[in-house]
Amino acid sequence: MGIEHDTLVAISKSWGLFYLIALAIAATAYALWPSNAKRFEHAKNSILDDDDKPLK
Amino acid sequence: MPQRADAAALSYRDCVSAKIKCLRYYRQQKKRVSRDRVSLLFMGDNDMISQLTSTERQYALVILVLMSLCGLVMAAGGRGDPLGVHGFVVLAFSVGLAFVLISGFYAPQPDPEQQTQYYDDPTKVGIALTMAWAVFGMFFGVWVASLLAWPDLTFDQAWSSFGRMRPVHTTGVIFGFGGNALIATSFHVLQRTSRARLSDQLSPWFVLFGFNLFCVLAVSGYFMGITQSKEYAEPEWYADIWLVIVWIVYFAIYLRTLARRKEPHIYVANWYYMAFILVVAVLHIVNNLAVPISFGSAKSYSLFSGVQDAMTQWWYGHNAVAFFLTAGFLGMMYYYLPKHAGRPIYSYRLSIISFWGITFFYMWAGSHHLHYTALPQWVQTLGMSFSAMLLVPSWASAGNALATLNGAWHKVRDDATLRFMMVAAVFYGIATFEGSFMAMRPVNALSHYTDWTVGHVHAGTLGWNSMIVFGAFYALVPWLWKRESMYSPKLVEVHFWLALAGAVVYVFAMWNSGIIQGLMWRTYTENGVLAYSFLDSVEAMHPYYIARAFGGLLFLTGTIICSYNIWMTVRAGKALATDNDAEGDIPVFARNAVQAGE
Amino acid sequence: MREFFHRKLERKTISLVVAIVAVASIGGFVEIAPLFTIHKTVEEVPDMRTYTPLELAGRDIYIREGCYACHSQMIRTLRDEVERYGPYSLAVESKYDHPMLWGSKRTGPDLARLGDKYSDAWHVAHLINPRDVVPQSVMPKYGWLQRNELDFSKLGLNLAAQRSVGVPYTQEMIDNASKDAYGQATPDTDAASGVSERYGEATNVRVFDGDPARVTEMDALVAYLQILGRLTDAAYKQSASADAPTPVGE
Ligand code: HEM
Ligand SMILES: [Fe+2]
Numbered sequence: 001m002g003i004e005h006d007t008l009v010a011i012s013k014s015w016g017l018f019y020l021i022a023l024a025i026a027a028t029a030y031a032l033w034p035s036n037a038k039r040f041e042h043a044k045n046s047i048l049d050d051d052d053k054p055l056k
Numbered sequence: 057m058p059q060r061a062d063a064a065a066l067s068y069r070d071c072v073s074a075k076i077k078c079l080r081y082y083r084q085q086k087k088r089v090s091r092d093r094v095s096l097l098f099m100g101d102n103d104m105i106s107q108l109t110s111t112e113r114q115y116a117l118v119i120l121v122l123m124s125l126c127g128l129v130m131a132a133g134g135r136g137d138p139l140g141v142h143g144f145v146v147l148a149f150s151v152g153l154a155f156v157l158i159s160g161f162y163a164p165q166p167d168p169e170q171q172t173q174y175y176d177d178p179t180k181v182g183i184a185l186t187m188a189w190a191v192f193g194m195f196f197g198v199w200v201a202s203l204l205a206w207p208d209l210t211f212d213q214a215w216s217s218f219g220r221m222r223p224v225h226t227t228g229v230i231f232g233f234g235g236n237a238l239i240a241t242s243f244h245v246l247q248r249t250s251r252a253r254l255s256d257q258l259s260p261w262f263v264l265f266g267f268n269l270f271c272v273l274a275v276s277g278y279f280m281g282i283t284q285s286k287e288y289a290e291p292e293w294y295a296d297i298w299l300v301i302v303w304i305v306y307f308a309i310y311l312r313t314l315a316r317r318k319e320p321h322i323y324v325a326n327w328y329y330m331a332f333i334l335v336v337a338v339l340h341i342v343n344n345l346a347v348p349i350s351f352g353s354a355k356s357y358s359l360f361s362g363v364q365d366a367m368t369q370w371w372y373g374h375n376a377v378a379f380f381l382t383a384g385f386l387g388m389m390y391y392y393l394p395k396h397a398g399r400p401i402y403s404y405r406l407s408i409i410s411f412w413g414i415t416f417f418y419m420w421a422g423s424h425h426l427h428y429t430a431l432p433q434w435v436q437t438l439g440m441s442f443s444a445m446l447l448v449p450s451w452a453s454a455g456n457a458l459a460t461l462n463g464a465w466h467k468v469r470d471d472a473t474l475r476f477m478m479v480a481a482v483f484y485g486i487a488t489f490e491g492s493f494m495a496m497r498p499v500n501a502l503s504h505y506t507d508w509t510v511g512h513v514h515a516g517t518l519g520w521n522s523m524i525v526f527g528a529f530y531a532l533v534p535w536l537w538k539r540e541s542m543y544s545p546k547l548v549e550v551h552f553w554l555a556l557a558g559a560v561v562y563v564f565a566m567w568n569s570g571i572i573q574g575l576m577w578r579t580y581t582e583n584g585v586l587a588y589s590f591l592d593s594v595e596a597m598h599p600y601y602i603a604r605a606f607g608g609l610l611f612l613t614g615t616i617i618c619s620y621n622i623w624m625t626v627r628a629g630k631a632l633a634t635d636n637d638a639e640g641d642i643p644v645f646a647r648n649a650v651q652a653g654e
Numbered sequence: 655m656r657e658f659f660h661r662k663l664e665r666k667t668i669s670l671v672v673a674i675v676a677v678a679s680i681g682g683f684v685e686i687a688p689l690f691t692i693h694k695t696v697e698e699v700p701d702m703r704t705y706t707p708l709e710l711a712g713r714d715i716y717i718r719e720g721c722y723a724c725h726s727q728m729i730r731t732l733r734d735e736v737e738r739y740g741p742y743s744l745a746v747e748s749k750y751d752h753p754m755l756w757g758s759k760r761t762g763p764d765l766a767r768l769g770d771k772y773s774d775a776w777h778v779a780h781l782i783n784p785r786d787v788v789p790q791s792v793m794p795k796y797g798w799l800q801r802n803e804l805d806f807s808k809l810g811l812n813l814a815a816q817r818s819v820g821v822p823y824t825q826e827m828i829d830n831a832s833k834d835a836y837g838q839a840t841p842d843t844d845a846a847s848g849v850s851e852r853y854g855e856a857t858n859v860r861v862f863d864g865d866p867a868r869v870t871e872m873d874a875l876v877a878y879l880q881i882l883g884r885l886t887d888a889a890y891k892q893s894a895s896a897d898a899p900t901p902v903g904e
Contacts, residue, residue, distance in 0.1 A: 047323060314667045505760040
């Protein structure tokens with residue numbers, strides 16, 4: 001057991017924060033990326049289609 | 057007024073597009089209904105088996121034979137131990153299914169045409185199982201609630217004492233009711249959003265029945281005193297292993313069906329369902345690591361002890377809430393709510409951002425179950441901070457649902473089905489706000505160990521989980537069985553008010569009792585001594601425990617009515633119109649909305 | 655590059671799966687992993703002893719009956735709890751608890767320091783019918799504990815399994831598990847002598863259920879209840895010492 005408790009705690013705390021920030025940026029960027037808009041628009045409306053059959 | 061004009065324009069547009077859709081829908085229905093007449097019938101005939109190819113039937117038999125053998129081995133190896141009893145349960149379950157299978161074994165091969173349609177039989181059976189577990193689990197809920205008001209209702213039996221029946225209730229509703237609802241709806245949503253049929257016809261049955269076998273083992277075990285004592289993870293090692301197998305197959309269905317999808321983009325509801333399946337697998341495996349005392353015994357000891365065990369357990373417990381009771385049900389909401397309202401989700405982007413927010417934040421928050429305990433303080437602080445942040449994606453989801461309905465409030469007023477879904481979103485907002493609040497250390501100092509927690513839980517489970525399931529089912533049942541509407545829209549209305557009243561009575565009773573309890577425990581007299589004995593607080597709870605049992609009874613009554621209504625819709629509901637019925641060209645959803653308000 | 659990444663994430667289910675697992679697992683890892691090195695920060699307590707086979711059997715009955723659903727075993731660092739129940743619980747005190755039984759709800763009071771608070775006879779009467787001794791109680795009756803003979807046959811297996819998850823039972827303890835369980839509840843038999851030898855002089859060796867003729871589940875459960883909070887004195891010592899953290903008031 002080479003790793004000390006305090007080291008682990010420190011790693012946890014710092015990396016946790018970086019991870020959080022990176023993730024928030026990535027998720028927001030993905031959701032707001034202009035070229036994704038069309039795909040999202042299609043997805044959101046396509047479920048309303050009443051065609052209740054698998055596509056060929 | 058411009059607003060008015062807008063509304064009028066909208067509803068006109070709605071009408072036109074509805075009309076076009078209706079016509080299209082009608083043409084398809086005409087073709088299909090006649091062919092499907094038989095399969096409209098409910099279980100109890102061989103029709104469901106005749107949908108399986110003969111290879112699938114053979115595989116099914118092989119699996120059932122293997123399961124029976126497992127049961128035999130357990131029964132033999134566990135002689136004199138409760139494990140042996142469970143061996144017989146497994147045996148009976150598998151042999152019973154084998155009989156059903158064999159009765160239809162030589163039915164003609166299915167029409168290859170069926171490949172061009174969705175495969176909904178497992179969803180249908182899943183709905184029936186969901187409702188059976190709902191009645192069962194809620195019945196035991198009312199019973200255990202009554203035990204706290206009238207403790208001698210155990211009738212001196214060991215199996216009916218509070219400690220053994222409480223997990224029967226929690227497992228019955230969370231896994232039996234909630235789990236079956238998730239499985240049933242996920243198969244349906246997965247196919248519709250992928251526009252692809254399920255990858256095969258055997259594995260969905262394996263998942264459905266396998267999961268129910270797990271629930272049966274769990275619940276029958278508690279009556280006998282088999283439990284690991286970990287909340288929401290009580291089943292013993294062999295049931296846990298079985299669930300892992302079932303879960304892997306469940307996940308494989310998702311992957312394989314998604315691989316066949318015709319839509320390039322994976323609709324967000326599936327993200328939530330997938331997070332539910334994946335994360336629950338991880339949580340389940342880690343938290344249930346244990347060493348059985350022998351392979352001939354049901355008893356095991358958890359690998360972890362003390363602090364580590366507590367943190368692992370509540371990392372699990374909290375995230376079971378997050379991924380079982382939240383992510384999966386959000387998946388349900390993101391499909392059935394827009395679908396039934398006939399309006400796209402308010403913001404698709406927001407649903408994606410909240411997805412990652414929920415997936416990320418929840419995992420950190422488990423330690424809010426362990427404030428002021430022997431858990432290191434920094435872990436408690438992390439749990440508290442992330443619980444506060446959790447409110448953002450949670451309210452984004454609730455707000456997204458409500459904003460979807462904005463502009464359709466007349467539908468919400470007239471259609472109890474939609475109202476179920478709306479109330480679910482509201483309760484979801486309440487429960488998550490309350491949760492974040494209770495996660496603050498000073499608040500938790502008061503609320504922890506009291507009925508406040510129980511009140512919070514039931515704002516979530518009665519208000520959010522149950523309501524969204526009922527809403528989804530009232531939308532789904534007429535659709536699946538090709539009925540014009542539910543058998544009785546009036547009863548849907550009755551159910552709605554019973555469920556709402558029950559939930560409100562329950563939650564208010566527990567908020568009151570919890571806060572009184574918490575305050576009594578910490579009140580000092582002027583002389584600086586504790587003012588109340590513990591028993592004073594027990595006595596003070598009595599009226600609230602009666603009120604809670606009553607609220608639960610209302611809720612249970614609603615659930616029974618719902619089951620009856622579903623049953624009658626299947627048995628006696630008016631089939632979707634054929635050629636000479638002029639009304640037939642109204643799609644299920646539009647019609648449903650109109651009828652419920654009448 | 656970004657576009658490529660997004661396209662992939664969306665089109666490839668596997669990427670989504672990997673992303674979900676990665677995003678979800680980090681929180682659990684960060685919080686739980688450090689706890690596995692926690693023993694380095696927790697003081698060693700030399701006097702900490704393990705449960706005897708009879709107490710372990712009692713603990714298993716406590717689990718079987720679901721007592722943890724209504725009773726916690728974790729006194730928080732709050733003034734009123736410490737005054738009501740005793741010194742707050744330390745991490746070491748449950749280090750041999752596989753699984754822990756901290757609980758999450760107090761329909762009844764905390765039991766972390768129950769040991770020696772009441773007599774054996776009180777416990778027996780209370781378990782047979784709680785309302786005989788505490789009229790306002792809502793606890794169930796547990797009459798069958800007094801009727802059921804304790805099953806000794808598997809206690810060796812129980813201890814062995816406990817050892818394999820880290821509890822320091824010796825081979826001798828495992829080999830003598832059934833005998834020791836019997837002996838602890840029957841002080842007048844030969845079996846009794848080995849118990850204190852193996853588990854320490856402080857071990858309670860007596861007839862717990864009031865019936866010397868039989869060793870029942872009641873014996874086991876009461877033996878367990880009487881040891882709660884008594885496996886080590888660390889908590890009492892800590893609360894007496896000056897630099898102990900003061901419990902938080904409200
Ligand atoms: C932002 C979201 C939420 C947060 C931060 C949160 C936080 C909490 C907190 C602080 C407790 C009390 C822990 C204790 O003192 O013992 C708790 C208990 C609980 N919550 Fe939530 N909650 C949230 C949402 C939900 C939802 C939506 C549900 C149900 C669908 C739910 C179900 C439960 C359950 C079952 C418990 C009881 C655990 C036990 O057995 O002790 N929570 N939650
Ligand atoms: Fe939680």
